[in-house]
Amino acid sequence: MKNIFLIAKREFIATVATRAFVIGLLFLPALILIFALIGPRLFNFKNFKVQGEVAVIDPSGRVLPELKKSYDPARIAARREEQAASALAKAPQQVRQAAGNSAGRAIASALGPVPEITIIERPVDSDVEQEKKWLYVQPKSMPRLALIVVHPNAVEAGADMEYGAFDMYIPPNVDDRATDEVQRGLREAIIMARFQAQALDQATVGAIYNIPTARSVIVTPQEQRxxxxxxxxxxxxxxxxxxxxxxxxxxxxxxxxxxxxxxxxxxxxxxxxxxxxxxxxxxxxxxxxxxxxxxxxxxxxxxxxxxxxxxxxxxxxxxxxxxxxxxxxxxxxxxxxxxxxxxxxxxxxxxxxxxxxxxxxxxxxxxxxxxxxxxxxxxxxxxxxxxxxxxxxxxxxxxxxxxxxxxxxxxxxxxxxxxxxxxxxxxxxxxxxxxxxxxxxxxxxxxxxxxxxxx
Amino acid sequence: MEAAIELRNVSKTFGRTAAVKDLDLSIPRGGLYGFIGPNGAGKTTTIRLIMSILFPDSGTVSVLGHSSALEAKNRIGYLPEERGVYRKMRVGAFLHYIASLKGCEGPDLKRRIRESLERVDLGRTIRMRCEELSKGMLQKVQCIAAIIHRPDLLILDEPFSGLDPVSSRSLRELVLDEHRRGATILFSTHVMPQAEEICQHIVMIHQGKKVLDEKLLALRSQYDPRAIEFDPVDANADLTPLAALPGIEGVDANGSGCRIKLAEGTDPAEAMHRIIDTVKPSRLEMSRPRLEDIFIRLVSKEGDSAEDKMKLEANLGSMSAGEAGA
Structure with a gap:
């Protein structure tokens, strides 16, 4: 038994007293810490700015005014904060408390500079095929991000009670973050136009839809948590x-x-x-x-x-x-x-x-x-x-x-x-x-x- | 008196190869035994059987009165043929670890380690890592590891292989000191002159079978070649008159001199006087039987061709000249 202990002791010391062991032990926590600290900088999210022109053909004539509001830099910044707040609301209370009031702004800030999207209005009766050629030329100062063709029934449903949406044409190699931003704004604009068409108050409908996520309570004979x-x-x-x-x-x-x-x-x-x-x-x-x-x-x-x-x-x-x-x-x-x-x-x-x-x-x-x-x-x-x-x-x-x-x-x-x-x-x-x-x-x-x- | 090692009809096979066949061996306490034989004769396997590292297929092994060496391991020192150390461990720590495993502890141990290292001129290496030592130095360290706990029985498997003459002499002194202290010693070697220099008793093994088990002195008398080695002062001297001297059976020239074979019943001292009177010698000594010759005589079978004998001698390899040292 004594020899077993002696061998175990040597084995333990010979392993623990090496640099490799200490490095190996601390490697995982260190890796997590490094990713948490320098990951965002490495991935460089903050420096990316969505900037460019979006051409829009809107046969309904109701989406374009809303789209101008939706692509307004102030509105985009506000939308980002709302999304961050919504994500935070789903987190545990303790996490929300730890994050504090500035969490929304911090997340919005982490997403980088507010996009700058310029809308180019195209005539309602434009030939879409001809308009697509607009994307072929890419000026360096102001890239052309997308051509949007809003469906005629995007705001008011047709006889079949079906709503239309939009078609989106983009040039090659456009960044996904830019297309996402364009789509987000367009979606908001169409919804707002639909509210107005139906004479509905968006805040009221939003309130009706809003049900906070309830956290279930685990019940055991000993406790509830x-x-x-x-x-x-x-x-x-x-x-x-x-x-x-x-x-x-x-x-x-x-x-x-x-x-x-x-x-x-x-x-x-x-x-x-x-x-x-x-x-x-x-x-x-x-x-x-x-x-x-x-x-x-x-x-x-x-x-x-x-x-x-x-x-x-x-x-x-x-x-x-x-x-x-x-x-x-x-x-x-x-x-x-x-x-x-x-x-x-x-x-x-x-x-x-x-x-x-x-x-x-x-x-x-x-x-x-x-x-x-x-x-x-x-x-x-x-x-x-x-x-x-x-x-x-x-x-x-x-x-x-x-x-x-x-x-x-x-x-x-x-x-x-x-x-x-x-x-x-x-x-x-x-x-x-x-x-x-x-x-x-x-x-x-x-x-x-x-x-x-x-x- | 109870034997230190007792093997009775021990056999061990690996697959179809019989490494040891019906081996009987008895080594008394305090003995200094040489276990010799060419490479692959079965020496290491026998030693591993004695150490209970391997177990026999048949037969019995008794070590220091126990049926297994493990029961008496703290009283046995062992230097295996395949020597190894923990390369990253410091020399002092390695010796301390091995001694602890052998049940040797206490405040005295550190001092004993230091003194043992100093005895073989390795005092400065106590804080060095094993990987920093040369092969010869490591071999000395390993030998110290085998004796640090002052064993009653010391088994050394090819202890001098690969050592330079100085290191070899130093290890030999260490071994002889242990014998003087009272330890029983069994050491194997395929370099027969080493065994001739150190041992009192010789056990020869060939193809797993014991072919000789005799005291060295008795061997010398039994296998006395009855010959005189002679070198003349004048390298050009005529040696033919020597063959005509009374009691001389023949003269074989070899190199600078000759080997003079004595006739049966001739007194060697008288023969030497007659030789000196005939040709002035620069060297004159009685021939001694060489273990190598004895071995070849013992294992050569009737009808073996000259080619067979040459093969056997080649197998013996460096038995006489090669592995310098002891």
Whole structure:
């Protein structure tokens, strides 16, 4: 037991006390921070300005006056603020509070300078084909953005009670943001013209249509708490990602160190001092501790983030316990199998062929994250949560969803997991005894199974 | 007295290859045994069987009174043929780690590591990373790792291979010191002169089978070639009168001198006097049996052709001249 601890300690220190580990651990948070800070500058949204001419043929004669108002720079700025406010209204209250009153203006500002669109009125009876030629010439000072042909029935419905809309012709290579802006203004203008045609007050109709999004309240025998839209998808994703990242990271590290020890021949020195089982157990525990350090850091960061937005109540803390439990199980399975691969091969190149199928098997539930999260009690989700190698991920995704499975299913899955882990460790111990001192032709899975039987 | 190592009818095969066949071996406590044989003879496999790194297909192994070396691992020092270190680890930390795994701890350990390194002129390397050391330096470090816990049994697999003469001498002294301390030593080599210089007892193995298990002194007497090596002072001296001397069976010229074969019952001392009186010598010494010759005699079968013998000698490779050192 003491030797297992000594090996685990060396493994832990040798991994944690490296620059690569620290950089790797901080890489993800740093990447998110960098994208948040410099992403907008890199993408340069702010510097893009929609500017140009739009030719309009309006047989109704009612859209054009509204369009002039709609393309007025002041009106565009106001419209942007309204859209930002509307988006913010759908966010959780805590996020709205954190954003404050200036959020709308900030978002509008992030979208860049207010567009400058000049309307060119074309006669009602213009030949559209001739007018299209107007787009062929593009003056550098004032680009021609679009030719709009408003349908005659765009404002007043015809006998069939159908409203028309408009046709839009654009030159090649025009920026999508410019076409979007033109369409937004045109849509608003047509609606306003329709209101006027029907002698309706736009504010009244707007008020009639406006129903604020209500947040549902999650009710349990112990408590009631407000739900946050998207959390039923996000939470499983976060937990699944944490589990997958930690297990794959730890497993990969085990494989690398094992191959290194074997290729540098230090393994025979170790085997003169400890049994193969002690060596395996020590390495497994050491790297497990390393992965747990990383996972603990990410969990604490997540908790801090939720706390800063005052939405900590959304997190079910028992999930952290289950995350750790499922991590231990999954790590024992993948980690020991990775070690078996490491013990069997002579270098990393040989390891690739054996580790790829293993990694893919463990990724399957991650590929099915969306269907499991959306319907956590579907047959697919239930079957997967009892299928060896897949059960821990699938069960964790189900548990983090809005409709967690019954407790007996959770513990049955834990049982399946531990049985699988026992089998994986047993298999690895057998492969270890033979594979550690084998060099030469790289083995395949059939050879590994033969070794396990022979040992 | 209980043997330090006891192997009874041990066999081990890998696929269709029999690496060790029905091997019996008994090494008493305090013995200094050389385990010799050409490459691929089965030496490393036997040592791995003794160390419980491999397990025999049949037969029994007993090490320091235990059925598995793992039960007595803290009393065994092992330097494998395939040596390795943690390249990024510092020398002192590496030795401390290996010693801890061997159950050797306490405040005394650091001092012992420092002293051991100083003994082989590596005191300055204690804070260096293993990857910064030369091959010879690393081999010394690995040898220290094998003895740092003061084992009762020390097993060294080809300890001097690839070493320069100075490093080789330094390691040899380390090994002999351990023997003087009371440790039982088994070391394998395919360089037979090394075994001749160090060992008290020789075990020869060929194609997985033991072909010789004898004390070195007894070997020398048993395989005494009864010959005198002679070099004249005058390189142009006529050596033919030597063949006519009483008690001389024949004279074979070799290089600058000759090998004088004594007849059965001749007293070597008297023969030497007669030789000196006939031609003035610059060198005159009794021939010693070479392990290499003994080995070839033992493994050569009746009816082996000269070509077979040449192949065997080639397989022995650098046994006599090559791997400088010890």
């Amino acid at each position: 407000k739900s946050v839209k998207g959390m039923n998808i996000m939470m499983p994703a976060v937990f699944g990602f944490l589990l997958l990242m930690s297990v794959l990271g730890g497993g990969g590290q085990l494989l690398t160190t094992m191959v290194e020890e074997k290729s540098s021949r230090v393994v025979e020195v170790l085997l003169s001092a400890v049994s193969p089982l002690e060596l395996m157990a020590g390495k497994l525990l050491g790297q497990m501790a390393v992965s747990m350090v990383g996972m603990a850091l990410y969990i604490l960061m997540g908790i801090a983030l939720l706390a800063s937005f005052a939405v900590l109540g959304l997190l079910d803390f028992s999930l952290i316990f289950y995350l750790l439990l499922f991590f231990v199980i999954t790590y024992l399975i993948l980690g020991s199998l990775m070690m078996a691969v490491g013990a069997a091969v002579s270098d990393m190149k040989e390891a690739q062929g054996l580790m790829m199928p293993l990694t893919i098997v463990f990724m399957i539930p991650w590929f099915l994250w969306m269907p499991i999260s959306r319907d956590p009690n579907s047959t697919l989700a239930v079957v997967m949560s009892f299928t060896p190698f897949l059960n821990t991920f699938a069960m964790l995704l189900r548990m983090a969803s809005n409709t967690p499975p019954p407790l007996w299913q959770v513990w049955l899955s834990v049982g399946v997991g531990f049985l699988t882990a026992y089998a994986a460790v047993w298999f690895t111990a057998k492969v270890f005894r033979i594979g550690l001192l084998m060099y030469g032709k790289p083995p395949n899975f059939a050879t590994l199974i033969r070794w396990a039987r022979a040992a």
